[in-house]
Amino acid sequence: MIGKLLRQPWVFSFGAAIAVWLATIAYTGGQGAGAILTAAFSFATFTIIVGLGQMMVITTGPGNVDLSIPATITLSGVVAMKVMDEDSGRMLIGIVAALGAASLVGVFNYGLIRLLRIPPIIATLSSSFLVLSTAISYGRGIRIKPPEPLAEFATMQILGIPIMAFAVLAVSIGMALVLSRTVYGRSVLAVGQNSRAAWLAGLNVDRTRFLTYVLSAILAGVCGILLSGFSRGAALNMGEEFLLASIATVVIGGTSVAGGRANVPGIWGAALFMYLLVTMLNTFGASAGIRLILTGLMIIGVIVAAGGEEQR
Amino acid sequence: MSEQAIRLDGVEKSFGAVRALAGVDLTVATGECLGLVGHNGAGKSTLMHVLSGNLTPSAGTLSIAGKPYDRLWTAAAAQAEGVRCVFQELSLCPNLTVAENVRIVHRSLKGFGWKGRAHALIRQKLDEIFPNHGISPDDEIAGLAIGQRQMAEIARAFTLTDGRLRLVILDEPTSSLDAVTAQQLLAYVKKETARGTAIILISHLLGEILTTADRILVMKDGKTVADRKAADFTRNSLVAAMGSEAREHTRGVAKNSTAEVMVRAQPRSGGSASLEARKGEIIGLTGLAGHGQTRMLLQIYERRQAEVKGALSFIAGDRQSDGVFNLWSIGRNITTRSLAALRKGGLIDLAAEQRLAEDWKQRMAIRTPDVNNNILTLSGGNQQKALFARALASDAAIILMDDPMRGVDIGTKQEVYAMIGAEAEKGRTFIWYTTEIEELTHCDRAYVFRNGAIVAALGSDELTEEKVLQASFAEHAA
């Protein structure tokens, strides 16, 4: 039983997260242990949201990746802020508008991939340029603040744990459910393992991929809305750090980059681990440079240990 | 006067449960053209891969010029000893030009002026083998038609920079060539053998073999069944040699042929004949491998220019590339086609899924202690059974089978045949592409394919090996 638990891919990331947290509080002599955890949960949840989306995209098969996530975050944040206009009565319509814009990005991405036969890396990259420009131009000017309820929701805590963490937990559980108990979710896993076999088994490969790119965009949209609430405004570079972070959480969390195997708990473990690693290094007084190097070596280490999949 | 160029003794090779080569002897003399013929699964390709150093046999010795070769016979070793091969899957780099592809096999073509030398080399050879070929050494492979690519690769095999050419293996070299270029190649084969090069020619066009080869080796089921001078054979005796004792076995009473037509389709790849499958029938697709049968199945699956009544299900023959989901359990592999039906309130009912998997594990007699184990824990035959279960467990009325019993042990085969028969009794329709003539005895009717078209429709009383071979190898004016 213990053996089976240890063999789960996500155990490593959680274990690493806990180890890093312990090292940190050992250094501070126990001070601020709770605050560190609270901060970790606050910040990591944003990465987790987009990590889930990126995980789904990567799982649909080798070569699939969504590089437009940061741009979509920014666009959705800007649209939400502008439409809501600091009015809590306009919150719902703001959310709808922002998520609508995000879905359009997803549709556009898949259009480029499927109709113009552009490889996903380049397709999502090019579209990210367009989306970012749209966001910048639409959001240029007045710095708008989020309506109070939204800001509160994004920052409120219960017993030191942000409410958002619970919300994202619910989303994660939902995603896990989708993967194991919906036809769409099973299709994603099948298509990622062998798209030809999936087609011959009666699954709709195109529709599965399409829905996945839209899903990733919508999750990025959600992240953008919540991030604007959390940071009390939408900044034009708000999505920047999430590109590499979204891919890193997927890899470190144990999802297979060759596709066909997704790992939801691993996203949590990896996001928390990455944030706590940064905290630990900052606590130790390590410079930014050391932090970056260690993050990079971590990613490389994980993928080298996991090894590559057989070429199909 | 003529010495042995290359000799294989007692070569054996098995792939899992399948004995591809069961002790084969082969000798080619210098300056001799050896024709190699046989039906599907005879072992010709496997033997050639052993000869070219791509496959290591489990038993057997190889001798060059009469002396046994005691080191490991690898592809590099074969190259060094002057053995070249042109297989059906061409090994050209599509992004390079013809001349650049020549460079790849000749290490000495380097340094200043290599391109000029490569140009001259391949142009001279192309002119020699295929006059009026119309190929420029600067043509990119991807831009050439398949016939021209084959010409380029064949010519490349005969180019020489250093060393000598001992043996050239040509595996179905005329498959993409038109009649004129095919004749040019055969004429060149005669010319090259006169120079002392040994050539092995594999072809399903018996006319080619009879006119070009000096000796003919007939293979069947991994063994040599005949090895005589070409002059001693006729078309008919060759075909007879490939077959075995006539075996009578029908499906019992001829099926009532007034049942509703489930599928009617004409192959897009050629010919004017079309196939028809009625409810409850088991229709066989046969002929030489790769002559359009799989394409036909896929055409029906895609419902392109085909009348299809009812849901379709596909059972792949190549488990790894078309069928099995390696990361999933046996159960999940079985239920893939039935997921929509297993839903309750939008979500898949896991208990029902488990029941379905268990049910079919029992019905197909899949040997495993737990249906939740990973699929790769099953033997090859049982994996194939799981793929069968996937198709049969679904709501499909018509089951398309792409040579699914290839490489499966005889015990499993018998169990599956029984299952197919039982399901057909219940009203399911099967369209079954098989490369083994024996399996046709389980069919009601069969269509023989040749060059992408249906050339014969055989009723249940005509499903004999002899008739199938005749139709497969028939060469008639178009």
Place this chain on the structure above:
Amino acid sequence: MNRRFLRQALPFLTLAVVLAATFYVQPRTMSYFGLNLMLQYAVPIALATIAQMFIITVNDLDLSIGPFVGLVSCIGATLLLDNPLLGILALLVLIAAYGAVGALIHIRNLPSIVVTLGLSFVWLGIAVLILPSPGGKAPVWLKALMGVQTPWVPFPIIAAIVIGVVVHLALMLSSYGVIARGAGGNPKALTRAGWSMLRTKVVMYMLAGFFGVLSGLALLGLTTSGDAHVADRYTLYSIAGVILGGGEFIGGRVSPLGAVVGALTLALAGSFLIFLKISPDWQIGAQGAILIIVLALRALVSYGEQKR
């Protein structure tokens, strides 16, 4: 044959169109000074694009080239300046490291995207350790080299042409280049013919590292001080440049001249958009649009080609 020519000519046509459009909108750029100004960063971008091209030739992708170029600029502004021998040694070690990464990727059959993603953090981290904020000074000879005023035709253009031609000769016309490109086109055929895929990959990765070093030094000569983040955009530029230049991710199909032209086009597009009075907000979007349009055109041409 006609379509193949069209496919190869597309990058040059695109450049010509962007150039013509720029001159039309702002005739004053049609001068030595104007061209020099618009294209001054073309050289480091072109070198980085060539580096990326080597990786793409063997069916991989390098997401770390941007930070690598930044790292080189930092080393150049500090180590190379103070202790030239040590500086050169450091750069050589970096090139060897690139080769080691290539070997690792081949031996363990790793996805290059993930490995180079991690590598990008490592390069950035080292650069930030050396120069936490922009500083240092470019060696005098570098500044002089990059500031050369060539007669008639601006230096960046000459340099770009030279780079393109040299790499073209090496990759497209030499006998070894055939092997490298064949490795991308049909690795199995190459192994069957007795060539080592491992050696080929290591060589290509080391060439990428070498050109990455050249790019960093060239950039340093222009910016005159080192900065870890100076070339962050170069990763995306280099990929876009190779693709714009007619290259493909898989299949060993690349064009050195096209890659250089693609890099020039991207460098030019930025200025063009400024002259078009397109608000700076849309500049980055316009680059994305250009990429999409060119790829759409390529898809149309290929689709016609496939109908054979």
